[in-house]
Amino acid sequence: MRRAKITIVGAGNVGATCAHWAASKELGDIVLLDIPEVNDPKDPTKKIPNTMPAGKALDLYEASPVEGFDSRITGVTDYAATKDSDVVIVTAGIPRKPGMSRDDLIAINTGIVKSVCENVAKTSPNAVIIVVSNPLDAMVYVAWKASGFPTHRVIGQAGVLDAARYRSFLAEEVGCSVEDVQALLLGGHGDDMVPLKRYTSAGGIPITQLVKADRLEEIIKRARNGGAEIVNLLKTGSAYYAPAAATVQMAEAIIKDKKRILPCAAYCDKEFGIGGFFVGVPCVLGTKGVEKVIEIELDADEKKMFQTSVDHVKELVAAVKL
Template sequence: MQKIAIVGAGRVGESTAQFLARRDLAREIALLDVHEGTAAGAALDIQETAPLLGFDTRLTGSHEADVIAGAELVIITAGLPRKPGMSRSDVLDKNVAILDEILDQVRRHAPDSRLLVVSNPVDVLTWRAAQQTGWSRDRIMGQAGVLDTSRMAAFIALETGLSVHDIQALVLGGHGDAMVPLLRYSHVNGIPLDRFLDRETLDSIVERTRHGGAEILALKQTSSAYAAPAAAIAEMVEAIALDRRRVLPTVALLDGEYGQRDVATGVPCILGQGGMERIVELDLQADEQADLERSIAGIRKDLERLQ
């Protein structure tokens, strides 16, 4: 890509810029933040690592919205962060207002871009972005499933002592406590997980995955996770920027898939040069489908607050 913009130069936004620059995924990365000097300082700090890390990406930062002009992809990380004890839904009202303002800036300065929403609650905000812009669903997506899947795979590796290179995991549904880790679609180099772990351990991995973000927040107290979310964003951006056409769990707008419409949630998608190119429908068992519907029901409850 020629230019990627990141709105929000906090911990997630700054870490995302670092990951993207190191992968040389764009000629330019522009950071935008409401606090004067924050984005410019983050951009300069990262730029000064270029000779050491060997990347040619140029970074700029500003509190003026025109810094994102001409971006092909806009990544939205800005928003009120969770505090210990808060759910992602607890920050909904304020983050919707922040998102709406950002969308106005994107329409003005980067009207041909694609959007990658990261701010929480990501499922609701991804839906909101589609409603506010009227853009086709291939242009609007959210990041959650890649992060949740990575957490699940990490927990499997820790429990089995096996290499993460051989572990595949999959998480669907909303990015919250009702997310749906799919053990049936998770494996170690094609071998079912139950060959390595007993049912009690597998159930504990599912629960730990569901509360992965809250666990880190409770430990750190002063901030939520940012390294793993940034790495997950970079994985999605690489698939789009390099047209890899990877199948990655993505918050996407559903239009009949999985029996759902007018809602955004995490499902497997093909990501490539065309953005969110296609949703992949899995053959879910009755209990898996019920879990997914329960997760989506929670998202719809939050959507009702926006009506």
């Protein structure tokens, strides 16, 4: 049986950690790709070949006898090595820096993600693309337009990460296993997420019976600000363990055709009356990518919060210049 092939574009912390999680799960053979040249640390005015992805890939491969995984892992700077990938994870892009406006960040990362997805379309025309680059809700739209792929094969990773943060905080509060907490989120990433308390439970017990209302609101706020909390603690970087784990859970559902119901940034037209944008909704993930968007009932308050989130996604997309 042919092993799945997974390409990860961007060999920074998130990309390399995606490779780590994917290898540990033996999801397939992994190609870690990054830009061909970087600044020479000895002379920043000069460029040198980028050997970093090869170094990280070799280091991870050398862990395989210890951890017992048989995945082949290669680090490259040429898209030719990514040919016929089944899943392509896009982590490439820059973080927002002090003094940089939202529109500046969108413009820079639009160029990066556009180039990546044009190359992916040439080398892996049947792949499913999972976008992790920020601002996520705009970059998944860029990936769709640049690749020309059908909408079900372009997905944004956000809801799985936001739900993981939310679930971990709830488990800590309740004093139960994280495995017993189930939560559902809608909408955009981070600040724009819409947690649905009515669809959240621990061991099948509604979370509202286990956590007081004011405390639940505090936990929701912390989950919304989960990324910023980690940035403030790290000082010089952003989260990568949880984002990578969330991304690989999506990749696993696709590669193994698991039909997992996961919150993802998926294309919605008639669904929820959104009208043609990628927003966070519950999806069935399988070999084809997004195999179904599940529409759920929302009360008046939930609809209002969701619409606010969708409106912000539309603003982000409006700022994209392709």
